[in-house]
Amino acid sequence: MSVTANIKPSKAVDRVAIRSWKNPILLGVLALFAVVVFALLGPSGDATFRISQDSDVWQVPNLVLPTKVFGIVVALLCVGLAVTAYRQMKQEGRIAKWVTMAFAVVFVVGLLVWIIGGTKTQNITLVGLFTGAMLITTPLVFGSLSGVLCERSGVVNIAIEGQLLAGAFTAALVASITQNAFAGLLAAAVAGMLVSFLLAAFSIKYVVNQIIVGVVLNVLVSGLTGFLFEKIMKTKVDGVTIYNQPVHLPDLPIPFLSEIPILGPMLFRQSIIGYLMLILVAAIWFGLFRTRWGLRIRAVGEHPKAADTVGINVNRTRFLNVLAGGAIAGVGGAYFTLVAVSSFSKDMTGGLGFIALAALIFGRWNPIGAALAALLFGVAGNLQSILSLAGTPIDGQFLAMLPYALTILAVSGFVGKSRAPAADGEPYIKG
Incomplete structure (x- = not known):
């Protein structure tokens, strides 16, 4: 009995010790923000969301929400969820996932309605918002998937920016010379692999320190592509820059599915790179978490010494994963010049490789989570552009900053545990 008596208090102490009040405090602060900004200071009038375009086969009526009333409802829901989170933490020592997810959805929707209701036009086209966001999201997803493959095996891939840029340059050059977009796509994958081979x-x-190598490769690729752009791509023949006129990949709409409101134009009216993105997200998730191959990769990233003792070649596994990640990032770079725009320009990736790293962290090193985080970043970026033209009660730079602030919160543990693979960034020396 004395042993039992000694064990029970220790368990109780452990339960108290692992309680973290960061999440209830954060939800409480955001709930207070919702009460003050959405409910008390919310703009009058309606927020109109246009779901269908005039050319759509299926016409869906506009969604019209009274901004003030909706703000009050959102504020009440946020307060209720914050109180629920506090009670769950006090009684059970943890917060149910559905509470955090529900709070996030309610708060984001409330913020969007508040922003739209405060603009001069008081309306927004959801199809344009999400389809425009895919121009940013697609290369971000490829970059974050490259990071997932590398970091799950224990290699930090800071060189995603360089891989994207190398893919964009090579795709434009090869597609211009061969007048074949698929040749440019294949060349982009090879270019990404070459950069990752050096990494x-x-x-x-x-x-060599992985962070330093990645930074150096980014600078190297930026300088090299800039030099070749000036010396080769700007060369004109009969007044035309023939080496910077890549053939584009056509859109391939899927019958019936492409006509679904919002989701159709966003997901099923894509080029082959867009469809490849969707396939890769599902395939890499399945491979990592449902196959022996994925188990080996995760073992190498978590405990390479233990993986080595059971016969897994740690460094070879890492090498192959880094090469595969480079090929994926190269294809993502090809999206810039074969789909998004009609030519290559210096440093046209604009730092999206680093944003892909943020999406990777925010998505907790999970392919699906990283893809959803990339979509969040893409929507925020496109929303900033749309609202800057419509007029908004908050500065557009705040909207651009919001995803990165959420990433910091994710890393710091405010929105749940976010832990990189244990051996991420640590070299393995056999012996």
């Missing part, structure tokens, strides 16, 4: 060789074989 793998220096960081895995020669045990």
